[in-house]
Amino acid sequence: MEDEQNLYLKTAVLAGEILIKSNAEAYRVEDTVRHILNRADFNSCNVVALTTGLYTTVEVNDNEPVTMIRRISSRSVNLYRIARVNDVSREIVSGTTDIKDAYEKLINLKSSEYAPYTKDIAGFLFILMIVLLFNGSFTDVLMNIPAAVTVTIISNICSKYNTNAFVADFISGFLVAVIVTAINALIPLTIAADILIIACIMPLVPGTALTNGVRDIFRGDYTSGFAKLLEAIMIALFIALGIGSGLLLVQEVLGWIL
C-alpha cells in the first residue's frame, strides 16, 4: 500500500471514530468515511459503523485487503466536532485541502468552542428557563436554584472523572427529587414541585439518543438504531429510578418526623 493511500485510510477512520464518539447518526459516519476513501484509488471499500465500533476494509490495487477496526466504548454528544469533521471531509472531497493537512486538522481538533464554565452556566440557566417555559412562576425559578446548581455540579464532576453515564443520571435524579421535595416541605410557599423536578431532569433526558436512533432505524441501520434506542430507554430508566427512590426516601423521612 502506498503512503498516500495509507494516510487516506488513517484519516477516514479517524474521522469516523470522532463522529461515532460525538454521537452522530450511523449513515453520516459511513457516508463520511466512504467519501474520503473514494478520493484514494482503492479497488473497493466497505464501511460498517455501529454504535460500539467502526469497521473499515479496503482492497488495495494488488488485491491485498486491509482492515481497520476501532472499538468505541464511550460516546457523548458534541455538535461542534460533528460539524467540524463534516467541514474537513467536504474540503477533502472538493480537493481544497490536501490529505496531510486534513489529517493534522482532525488530530488537533478541539473538543469545544466554549470555555468549560460557559457550558456550565448555560446548563444552569437552561434549567431555570425551562421552569418558565413549562408555566412555572418566578418563585419557582428562584426555588429551583439549589437543585439546578446540584445537577450542574454533578454533571461536571462525572464528566471530569468519566464515570458511567447511568451513575450520573441516577445520582442527579435522586438528589433533585430529595432537594425539591425537601424545599417544598420546609419552605411555606406554594411551589410547583413537579415542574421543578421536570426542569432539572430535562438536560439529562436522552433526546439525542432517541432522535438519532429513530433516524438510523428509518434508514435501515437497525443495529446502531436499536443500540441507541436501548441507550435512551436505559437512561430514562435510571433517571426514573433515581427520582423514584428520592421521592420515596423523602416521603418516609417526612412521615417519620411529622
Add this chain to the structure above:
Amino acid sequence: MDIIIQTLTATVVVYLIAIVLDAPKKTLPYAALTGAAGWFVYLLAGSESSVVFSTFIASCVIAFLAHVFSRVSEAPTTVFLISALYPFVPGTSVYRAVYSLIGNDLEAFKFYALQSILISGAIATAVFAIDSIFIIHGKIKKYHSVEEQRANTI
C-alpha cells in the same frame, strides 16, 4: 401575549441547550430560531388538540427548518434538530409516570407511560417524514441533472 413571551423563552432555552451540546457558535442563532418556531407552532396547535398531535406538527416544522438552515449555514442537520427538539422530549410524561407508580396509581402510570412513548413516536415520525421528503427531492434533482447531461452530450 402569553404566546409571544413563551416563544421568546423557548428561543433562550434552545440557545442555551445548543451551547451545552457544543453547537458551533455560528449556528447558535439559527438553532434558537428553529426552536422558537417549533414552540410557537406547538402553542398554536396545542389549544385545541392533544399533546401528541401538537408535538408532531411542531417537530415537522423544526425538522423542515433544520434542513433549510443546514443548507444556509453549511452545518449538519443534526446540529439544529437535536437542540431544537430538546424541549419536546417527554421528560414531563416520564416523571409523571414514575410519580404515579410510586403513588400506586396504576391507571395514571399506564396513561403517562403510553403518552411518553407516543410523544417520542410523534417526534420520530415527524423527523422521518421531513427527512424522506428532502431525500426524495435530492434524488429527483440528481436524476434530472444526469438526464440533462446525457441530453447535452448527445
